[in-house]
Amino acid sequence: MSSNICVGVRPFGSFDGSSWQVTNGCALESRNGSSVFDFVFDHEASNLELFNCMAKPIVHKFISGLNGTLITYGGTSTGKTHTMLGDDQHPGLIELATKEIFETIGNDKERRFLLRLQFIEVNNKIITDLIRKRQHEVKVVDTGKVSSEEYLVSSKEELMQWLSVGKKKRSKRSHAILRIIIESRSISAQPDDPVMQSVFNLVDLAGCSNIMHMSNTTVSFRDQQLNQLLRASLGGNACTGIICTANPTDLLETRKTLQFASRVREVSNQPLVNLVAYKATMMKQQDLKIKKLRDQLAKEEQVILGSPRIDGQQDGCMECTVLCKAFIEKFADRHQVEMLLKEDVHATLHELCRDVLRSTRDVCPELEPSCERMFHNCVELERLQAEGESVCDETIELTQRELQAEIAEMRTKLEAAQLSYDMAKCQVSEKTEDCNRLNLQLSTAQADNVQLQAKNHSLEQMCQSQHQAIQAMVADCNEVQQKFQKLQQEHEHLRRTSEANKDQCLQLKADKTSLQAEIVTLKERVEEAQRLLLEASNQKALAEQLKAQNDRLKTELSEGQSSFQEMQRECDCLSNELMESVEECDGLRGECNALREELKQRSMPSYDIESMKSSGVGTECSEADLESETDSGFLEKFAKLSDSLHEIELQHRSGCSRLFRATKIQEHNVPGLKLCLESATDIHTEAHTLDDDAGDAVCLKGVLRQHRFQIIRLTQETAPAQEDAEKRLVHCNQLQVERAAMQRDIKLLTEANAALKKELGNDEVLTMSIEVNEKLRESMNEREEQFKIQLNVKEEEISLLESKLKSKGAEVEEIKERCLIMRQDMDEARESEAQLKEKVAASVVIHDSLKKKNLALDKVNIKLKKSVDIYRLRLEKPNASVNCKEVLPVVRRTVEERGSVQEHTSETLTVPEKRAKPACIHQELRKIKRRCLHDLRRRID
C-alpha cells in the first residue's frame, strides 16, 4: 500500500472453474500470467471483511485529517452498489464507515468534531443534490468542492437517514457520491489554531467499463465533472481504496476490470493532513451560532428570572433548567416567591414543555415521553407546591432531590433535545426564508396578477375583436359559400355547354369526314371527267378531221355537181341535137315513107309498117327493102341515125333517163334496125340485145313526145364528146356512187358527230357536273374551311371554357380550401377563445386565491410583527410587565400559522405554475397575433 491507492478485486460469483485462480489473497492467476493486487477476495467474502481490509484504514486516516476515497468500479451488476450501499441484511461500506467514524469520534474526548455531508449524483455532466434535488444549482468548484447544500450530522442514524432519503432519488445510471466532511479541533485549541478538515468520498460508479480514461501516466474519469470532483483521489491528496467488482462468467468485462485495477495500482497519491483556518470553517460558524443562542438565552433568563444566567447550561434546555432551578431556589422562600412566581413559572414551564414537546416531536420522537414526564412532574410540583404547607420539610427535600436527579437526567436529554430544537429552529428559519421567498413570489404573483388582469382585459378585447372577426369571417364564409354555389352552378352550366359543344363538335367532325369522303368521290369524278375530257378532245380532233374530210368531200361533191351540171348542159345540147336528129329523122321518115310509097309503087315487097306501128317499139326495115340502091343509102343513113340515136339519151321530165339504141335485127331474113328505148342504167355497151317483144321499143315519132321526152340530137362532131360524156357519165355515176358512199359516210359521220356531240353533250354534262362538283367541292371546301374555323372557334371556346372550368375548379378548390381554413381558423379561434376564457377564469380564481392568501399572510405578518414588537419591547424593557407566556405562544402560533399558510400557498400555487401562466398566455397571445396577421395577409392576397 505504498502508493496509498489500495486495489481489491471482488468477484460476484466464484473464480473456481474459470480461467482465473486466487492465490494468497492478493494475486489472481490466469493463463496469461498473474496479476497482483492489494487484496483479492473470494465470492464468500462479506462487506465487513472487505471493510476491515480496505476501508477501515482509510476511515481512520480521514478522521485524522487526510482526504479519503472509496470507489467501487466494475461491470454492470457485478455488485458495486451491493458493496457500497449494501442492504438491510448486508450493511455496505458507507454504513460500516459511518459507524466507525462516529464510534471513533465519540471516543475521542480531546477533540471536538463537526460532521456534515453532501449526497450527490453525477449523470451526463449534470450534478444533482440527491437530498434536495436541485440539479441546476450544483456545480463543482475548483477546489474539488461541490456547491450543493451541506447537512450537519451528529450521529450515524442521522447520516443513514439522509442516505436513505438520497438513495430513493438516485438514478440507476448515475454515479452516486456521498461526501462526508469532517472538521476537528482540540478542545483546548486557541482561537487562532487551525482546524483539521478532510473529505471522505464514497463513490458508487455506474456500471460501465468505458468511464475511465487511461494513459501511460494518468488514470482519469471521462466525465469532466466526475474528474474534477475526484481529481485528488487518483494521483492527488487522498487515501484511495478502489474495489473492483467482477463477474468471472463475463470474461471480457472481467479482463477489462482487471486491466483497470492493474493500471490504477500504478498510480500513486500523496495524502497530506488538511489544516484550515478556524475562521473559514463551519465549526466557527456553528460556534458563533451557539454563542449567539446562549447569549439570547441568558437574556431570556434575565428576563424571566431577573437573575444572571447559570453557566454551563445549554441554550434550549437551559430555559427549562433555569426555570426549575429558580423554582427550587425560590422554593426555600416559598411563602413569597411561590405566591409570586407560582402561576407564572408554572405557565411558562408548561408552555415551554409543550413547545419542546412540539418541536422535538418531529425531530426526536424518543424524547417525547421524557418531556411528557417532565411536564407531569412540573404539574406534580405545582400540586406539591399547593400542598406545600401541609407537607413536611423532609418530604419536600426528598422530592426536591428526586426532582433534581430527574432534572439532571432531563438536562442531558434536553441537551440532546436542544440540538433537535436547533435543527427545528434552522428549519423555522428556513421556513421563514421560504416565507420571505413566498412573499416575494406573492408580490411577483400580484404583479403578475396585475399584468394578468391587464392582459385579461386586453385578451377580452381581443376576444371581442376575434369574435367580431369570426362573425366577419362567418359572413365572408357565407358569402364565399354563396359564391361557391354560384360558381358551382356556373360550372355545371359550363360543363353542360361544353358537353353540348362537344356533341356539336362531334357532329361537325362527322360532317367533316362525310364531306371529305364526298370530296374524295368528287375528286375521283373530276379526275374521271378530266380523263373523259381528255379523251373527248381526242374525239374532237377526230371529228374535226372528219369534218375536214367532209368538207373536202363536199367540195369534191360540189365540183362533181358542177361537172354534172356541165354534163347536163352537154346532154341538153345532145338532146337538142337528138331532137334535131329526130326532126331530121322525121324528115327522113317522111322521106322514107315517101320512098316506101315509091317502093310500093315499084311493087316491091311491102313492109308491115302497121305491125311496126302496132308494136310501138321500133321501126323495122327488111333487108329486101334495102336491097335497092336507093334504099341502101337510106338504110345506111338510118343505121347511122340509129347509132346516133343510140347515143341519145332521153331525159324524162320526171327525171328518169332513157337511151335509144338502134340495133340490127339479127334475123337473117329480116332486114332492118330496131330502135330500143332502154333505161340509162341498163345500157350496156356490148351484148345488149333488143328483144322483139320488148315493150319499150318505141316508135320515135310521137311516142317520145307523148312520153314528154326531149330529144337532143347528138351530132357526128360530138362523138368524142359523147364518149367523153359517157365517160363523164360513168365518172358521174362513179361520183354519184362515191357521193352516195360519201353521203353514207357523211351520214355516218353526222351520226358519229351527233354521237360525238351527244358524247360531247355528255361531256359537257360531265364538265358541268365536274364544274358543279368543283363548285360543290369549293363550296364544300369553303364550308369545310368555315367548319374548320367554326371548329377552331368552338375548340378555342371549348378550351377557353375548359380553362375557365379549370380556373373555376381551381377557384372552387381554393374557395373550398379557404372555407376549410376559415372553418379551422374559426374553430381554432373558438377554441382559443374558450381556452382564453378558461385561462381568464383560472387567472381570476388564482388572483382571488392569491388575494386571499395575501390577505391571510398580511394578517399573519401583522400578527407576527405585533408579537415581535411586543417581544422586542419586552426585551428592551426587561422590567416591563409583559409576560413571556403571552408572547411566545403567540409568536410560535403565528409562525406555525404562517407556515401553514405558506404550505397551503405552495400547495395550491406552485412556482412553475405561476410562472407558467403568463408564459402560456404570452404564447397564446403570440399565436392569436400570428393567426390574425396570417388571416389578414390571406385576405389581402
Ligand SMILES: Nc1ncnc2c1ncn2[C@@H]1O[C@H](COP(=O)(O)OP(=O)(O)OP(=O)(O)O)[C@@H](O)[C@H]1O
Ligand atoms: N457479493 C454479493 N453477495 C450477494 N449478492 C450480491 C453480491 N454482489 C451483488 N449482489 C446482488 O447482485 C445484484 C446486482 O448487484 P448490484 O446492483 O450491486 O450491481 P451493480 O454493479 O451496482 O450494478 P449496476 O452496474 O447496474 O449499478 C443485486 O441484487 C445484489 O444484491
